[in-house]
Amino acid sequence: MATLAGRRDETAGARTLVLDVPGWPGHLPGQHVDVRLTAEDGYSTQRGYSLASAPGTERIELTVQQVEDGEVSPYLVTDMAVGDQVEVRGPVGGWFVWTPDATEPVLLVGGGVGLVPLMSMVRTRRAENSQAPFRLIYSVRTPADRLFVPELLDGAGTETAVLYTRSAPEGAERAPSRLRAEDLVAHGWPADRAPTCYVCGPTGFVEHAAGLLVGLGHAPERIRTERFGPTGG
Amino acid sequence: MPVISRGFHGRRRPDQDRLPPGQYEVRDFPVLSAGPTPMVRTDDWEFTVVSESGARHRWSWADLMALPSEQPTVDLHCVTKWSKFDTHWEGVSLDRLLEDVDTQASYALVHSYGGYTTNLPLEDLRHGRAWVVHRYDGSDLSPEHGGPARLLVPHLYLWKSAKWVRGIELLTEDRPGFWEGAGYHSYGDPWREQRYRGD
The missing domain is CATH 3.40.50.80 (Nucleotide-binding domain of ferredoxin-NADP reductase (FNR) module)
Known part of the structure; x- marks a missing residue:
């Protein structure tokens, strides 16, 4: 469960969502989350979005590009208001990651x-x-x-x-x-x-x-x- | 209880019953892979099945082409949530490739050019449910979609349908493949939404 705590415009079509996720276990940079949206009649759909922020707190950031005619991204980028809640699952993905103890270029x-x-x-x-x-x-x-x-x-x-x-x-x-x-x-x-x-x-x-x-x-x-x-x- | 996303309506589709839980339909054919696309020439291509005893069965490209082919039309379900309906393929059934292989193994570890691996129960490669395919939608399979040949196991999430397939190792004990070792589900049934370990 995540609550939108704030957002920042990055470009005309991309916005950073700042989400509070109590109990967030931390992540490795490069991992993503699954975001699930549910309509009032129970219809739900999910998409994956990469984490933009560094780990270390229960606050995560997703930077989302609005896809023209998309089903989920216009809601996240345009419609969702501070205080609204979404379901977030993650972090997921164990390959496209960098670990901070790595020293190679x-x-x-x-x-x-x-x-x-x-x-x-x-x-x-x-x-x-x-x-x-x-x-x-x-x-x-x-x-x-x-x-x-x-x-x-x-x-x-x-x-x-x-x-x-x-x-x-x-x-x-x-x-x-x-x-x-x-x-x-x-x-x-x-x-x-x-x-x-x-x-x-x-x-x-x-x-x-x-x-x-x-x-x-x-x-x-x-x-x-x-x-x-x-x-x- | 799911959280209702205030003001979210979504886009139901007429084919909703054909979609496993959490999936949505796409019309294009997205590409996913973990590294650079291997360029494999059919002259160099081979496919092997190695049983638990070490017995090795090998097919060259010409051998594969000489086998009877099938033309399955199937729905694809990717763990990244997209599904694609009615995809047309051509290739050789695994039933055919496994028919002369003497084995008591219960598991298969599929190997690809480029080093990718994925595991599944051997049963899931049998009974007309899996193919080594080399043509998609009437054309030779392109490298980014796994050409010259890929595995096709459409009843499991698409990461099981290894691109650039080069062989199958038969095992008496299950051994996790690439994504299965990186947090994804060992079996990956889309209808039970087995995306990640523990699902």
Whole structure:
């Protein structure tokens, strides 16, 4: 059981829900929760959403992108009011996770709202004072679509490169384009540093980015993927 | 008692009876996997069944193609809540692949190219309920959906239908696969909503 304690606008279509969950057992960054909505006549439906926050309290944060014509996300992003309750189950997922005692280099590659579970890793690293070297490559359509950028660029402790696919801010050196191998070379880790790579985004982005990483010599077993799609509502 | 989400109405669908609890219907075909998509050439492909005694049965791609194929039309149910109705596949029944395998094993651990594994009772691979499929919707199965060939066990959650399948190990004791070892249910019956360990 979770109660909406607050919310923050992140972009025009994405909002962070701050939820109080008494008895929350804690989580590993990268895990998600199942949210179940129930209508007055008993109809119910559920969706999974990644945790955006670091563990450590009974307050969790989910950053939800509203899916046009979705069944659940418009309710969470637009209709739900502070004080409203939803059922939350979790945390779930034991693979796409980072553990704070890990010391090897980490490369995070996020596309669009796929940044959310990676942001939980960035926040956890900072909260735990981990010295694991982190680099983040964040591919996003336009400056207006960026999530969490002030926090990322202002001392989050993770070297961050924001890349644009459709339109870049004025004066940007890199012309807008989809992620390229040279972006991963310029802003990632060389394969011989053997980083653990976490790739999250829409399916096309994940297929493309994971393929580029393999092509650059990263071992497939060190590349962990998670996909977001318009499906999910 | 469930919590009523104030002001939530939701979207019932006419096919609601075909949906297991907690699922919703999609029309596209989402892709999920834990790592990069393995690129497996059919020239290099092989499928093996290894029994508990160590006896090994092997099929090349040409061997698989030479076997009689079936064309199941089935509903898919993914643990991430989406279901897809009436998917058309072509492949070889596991009954056919297991018919010459002498075994007393009760469990199967399925192995994939790329290192993925999943476990299920051997019985669930028999009786016309499981196939090694290589075509989807009239075309060769694409790599992101598990091509050149994947397992199809549609009566269980879709993570049991291992993509990029390369073999089956027959075991006298159950051994958890990849997701089963990461908190997901050992059996995964969508109609009993066996998503996670303990469900």
